[in-house]
Amino acid sequence: MKWRRYNQLSINKRLIMIPFVAIMPMIVLVCYLVWTVSSATAAYAGINKNVERANQYVRDFKERIDYTMYLSVIRNKSINELDIGKTTINGIVTVNPYDYIEELKTVCDELSESATVDINRNQIKRLKNSLKSLKKNVAELEYNIKNNELYDANMKYLDDNIYELTALIQSGIQNYIYIETTNFEEVKEALDKNNERTILLCMITAMVVTALSICLSAQATKSIIVPIRKLCKMTSKVAEGDFTAKTKVNTKDEIAVLAHNFNDMTKEIGHLVDDMQHNHETQRILESKLLQAQINPHFLYNTLDTVVWIAEAKQNDQVVAIVTYLSEFFRTTLSKGQDIITIYDEKRHIESYLKIQQFRYQDVLEYSIDIEEKLYEVKIPKLLLQPLVENALVHGIRNKRGKGHLSVRGYFQENDVIFEVEDDGKGMNKEELEALIHGMDHDSGADRQSGFGVANVNQRIHIYYGEQYGISYESHPGEGTLVRIQVADHVSEVPVIQ
Secondary structure, eight states, X not given: OHHHHHHXXXXXXXXXXXXXXXXXXXXXXXXXXXXXXXXHHHHHHHHHHHHHHHHHHHTHHHHHHHHHHHHHHHTTOOGGGSOTTOBOTTSOBOXXXXXXXXXXXXXXHHHHHHOSSHHHHHHHHHHHHHHHHHHXXXXXXXXXXXXXXOHHHHHHHIIIIIIHHHHHHHHHHHHHHHHHHHHHXXXXXXXXXXXXXXXXXXXXXXXXXXXXXXXXXXXXXXXXHHHHHHHHHHHHHHHTTOTTOXXXXXXXXXXXXXXXXXXXXXXXXXXXXXXXXHHHHHHHHHHHHHHHHTSOHHHHHHHHHHHHHHHXXXXXXXXXXXXXXXXXXXXXXXXXGOSEEEHXXXXXXXXXXXXXXXXXXXXXXXXXXXXXXXXXXXXXXXXXXXXXXXXXXXXXXXXXXXXXXEEEEEEEETTEEEEEEEEOSSOOOHHHHHHHHHHHHHTOSTTTTSTTOHHHHHHHHHHHHOTTOEEEEEEETTTEEEEEEEEESOOOSSOOOO
16 A cells, blocks of 8 residues: 555655655764764863863972972061062972962862763862862961971971872872773773664664665666556557557556657547548649649740740741740640659650740750660659759849850769759859758748749659758859759659658
8 A cells, every 4th residue: 555655656756765765864873973973072072181181280289389388488488578480490380379279279170060970079179178278278387487486397387287288189189180081991881882883773774774775766666667668568569550559557657647648649640640541642632733833824924925026027937846845845744644754754844945945045045955865764753853944044044144054964873863954154152052952941932933943843852752862052153053953763653751
């Protein structure tokens, strides 16, 4: 039941849960380790601080108090009469006993607060009591000196009441240090136990985290990979043409959405394919009629105008010739409703067109047609060359000063047929050539003024032969233009479905 709920989660949530399960216990474990190490470090630091602070007074306190009071006795002077703070010849610094005792009392309060062992707090209390007694005895000895007590009596008082107390205080400080240092071992033992617990906890946590991560990863992988494999299998069936294939996913995640969309898309594609197959013949008929309807009427009008002025000039032979050429031109254009004709028929078509145009441009037009005879029986879509020949004449040679030459060539190249329409007319610069190619690729309609238009021819080549075939241009300003048409050496009556 729990895994079923898990599988109903989105893929994103399932994937987030895996690092969350792995990371959160590790974060808790790291926090515990940091706390353990910090506690041990703090304990060590506290002990070191106490020991270091106490060590400052282990030797100096007794030495300085004893020597200062000794000087007071042998010189028979009070504390204020001595040179306090001076380093004597033996390296001992003299101190004011009262101030030094108060300083040690302050240090004792600090050591009591920071003591890591309770027994040391009691030890500090005893030290402070000893310091009170020492202060009282120092005052008593100073009183005796001021009252001129005997030297021997003062020395005896120094030995019995000063030296003994400073020795007791020194011993108490040393005892405090000893007890604090013995706590190092306790801290170490506690740290060792914590380390053992930590290692055990790390092992348990690692095993639990690994087990949970493996389970969650396996479940997430299963809930993702299995549906994707089903979807891939269905995709292969659709690629083979089975548009009835459907995939089923029992989750509510992103893959389920993808599967539902795939099923809808497959169903829609199936309907579209059925519609395409059903309407294919109608489409071919409409396409053929559309192509034929795109013949430029200006060519017919201009030809008839030419016939009129030739007839008016009483040149009957030329009238017969031009009407004959025009008849041949339209016979090929219509071609009894057929879309596919031989290259020989296409050659006759462009010959008729160029002979008619020579009547109009006899002073500027020369042409040659050189198509290999072994190409004559190869079939191609009709009206493949005429629009390109018309383009070369209208936009190339007609705009050139003087006579121009237009050449049409056709030859085999491996398994392909190559046609070249070349003129030595005006030519095009880089910008004009790019605009023409862009219009040809996007069927902008900019070149509809010449027959079917270059874009129309290029599109029909793609329809019948595929995208790898088509038209290419080479042109240089003032030098002319070369149009190259590449098609296969055979064409099917049924256009290629892209």
